[in-house]
Structures are given as structure tokens and as C-alpha cells.
Amino acid sequence: MYEDFTIADHWTGEELHCVWKGTIVAIATRHADATDIRFAVNHKPVWIAMPNMAWVEMKRTTGHVITDYLAAQAAGRYLKSIIGSGYDNGREMYTMTVEEVLEHAQAVVKEVGHTSELPSLPVINDNVQPETLMGRLPADNVKIPVSATTPKHPSDNIPTAN
Structure with a gap:
């Protein structure tokens, strides 16, 4: 948008x-x-x-x-x-x-x-959504358990350069 x-x-x-x-x-x-x-x-x-x-x-x-x-x-x-x-x-x-x-x-x-x-928001990059890195926020009104969306450590989902 x-x-x-x-x-x-x-x-x-x-x-x-x-x-x-x-x-x-x-x-x-x-x-x-x-x-x-x-x-x-x-x-x-x-x-x-x-x-x-x-x-x-x-x-x-x-x-x-x-x-x-x-x-x-x-x-x-x-x-x-x-x-x-x-x-x-x-x-x-x-x-x-x-x-x-x-x-x-x-x-x-x-x-x-x-x-x-x-x-x-924020726009991290086109391939990574913030909820993937940081988990869902309470205001997102999503009925997904936090444990299902939050990685053990935020860096687990950061793409690495080959």
C-alpha cells in the first residue's frame, strides 16, 4: 500500500x-x-x-x-x-x-x-515479516499461540548470506 x-x-x-x-x-x-x-x-x-x-x-x-x-x-x-x-x-x-x-x-x-x-510495519525487507522476527503483538488480534509464532531466539529467522 x-x-x-x-x-x-x-x-x-x-x-x-x-x-x-x-x-x-x-x-x-x-x-x-x-x-x-x-x-x-x-x-x-x-x-x-x-x-x-x-x-x-x-x-x-x-x-x-x-x-x-x-x-x-x-x-x-x-x-x-x-x-x-x-x-x-x-x-x-x-x-x-x-x-x-x-x-x-x-x-x-x-x-x-x-x-x-x-x-x-516495520518494513524490514520484502522477504521477512516483522511478526516472524519479533512475534505477534497483542494489538494484532490474532488467536495464534505466541509459542507458535515466536522463534526461540530472534536471530533464528534472520536470513543469512551464502
């Missing part, structure tokens, strides 16, 4: 590869009432700042919450939309409004059908 995608720049036609890199609560890092979602766009950092009030508004208006997975997907969808419409590609940070967060989050959920269908 939007954690790893390629899109052509609106003005130059250059292919831009966008990959989610992390989510940081900006209260601690830049004293902002926002959550920053970091992407690498052709290996250059681009931050999408999402106001924390959007989490409150989503819960208030829909009764649902914005999960970490959903926030990353909504920010990625927003990034893809601004690149496609000719954003100012010299900037390193873009700030979404509360309305934009709600719009993109709801559009992502509509695309996948349910938040349980969102891709896992």
Missing part, C-alpha cells in the same frame, strides 16, 4: 521511491502537538506531521482509533497525493490538517476493508 510505493513526480516525471521509515511523537522531539511520520523519498528524508488532535477527532466522530499502522498508511497516502499533484519537492516537512488526516485515514480503511488488513 502506502508504506512502500513508487510514483512519478508531477513536474519532472522522475520516479520517486517512497518508503516508510518510522513514526515519532513530535512532542518530545520538536515540542509540537503532532506525530511525525518519516519516509525516505529516493533516500532523502521527508516528514509528514500529523496533528495529534486528529486522533481525538477520529475517536470522537467515528468511535474508532488511528493505530500506528493506519497513521503510517494515511501519511503515505497523503505523500503520494501531494507528489502526484506537484508538491514543492524541496521541502523536508509537510503538515497535514486534522481534516486531511481523517480523510486519508478513512480512505485507507475503505481501501483495505478493515484495519486488520493493513500491512505490518
Whole structure:
């Protein structure tokens, strides 16, 4: 979906590869009432700042919450939309409004059908899913015994170079 995608720049036609890199609560890092979602766009950092009030508004208006997975997907969808419409590609940070967060989050959920269908994060590599290395998280709502999914040691499932 939007954690790893390629899109052509609106003005130059250059292919831009966008990959989610992390989510940081900006209260601690830049004293902002926002959550920053970091992407690498052709290996250059681009931050999408999402106001924390959007989490409150989503819960208030829909009764649902914005999960970490959903926030990353909504920010990625927003990034893809601004690149496609000719954003100012010299900037390193873009700030979404509360309305934009709600719009993109709801559009992502509509695309996948349910938040349980969102891709896992982090993107370790295309061949390794995080639940293989780290086990399932309680929020994954999967009725699989932890012992069935968790290796004896995390390094047991790391692919080795031949």
C-alpha cells in the first residue's frame, strides 16, 4: 500500500521511491502537538506531521482509533497525493490538517476493508515479516499461540548470506 510505493513526480516525471521509515511523537522531539511520520523519498528524508488532535477527532466522530499502522498508511497516502499533484519537492516537512488526516485515514480503511488488513510495519525487507522476527503483538488480534509464532531466539529467522 502506502508504506512502500513508487510514483512519478508531477513536474519532472522522475520516479520517486517512497518508503516508510518510522513514526515519532513530535512532542518530545520538536515540542509540537503532532506525530511525525518519516519516509525516505529516493533516500532523502521527508516528514509528514500529523496533528495529534486528529486522533481525538477520529475517536470522537467515528468511535474508532488511528493505530500506528493506519497513521503510517494515511501519511503515505497523503505523500503520494501531494507528489502526484506537484508538491514543492524541496521541502523536508509537510503538515497535514486534522481534516486531511481523517480523510486519508478513512480512505485507507475503505481501501483495505478493515484495519486488520493493513500491512505490518516495520518494513524490514520484502522477504521477512516483522511478526516472524519479533512475534505477534497483542494489538494484532490474532488467536495464534505466541509459542507458535515466536522463534526461540530472534536471530533464528534472520536470513543469512551464502
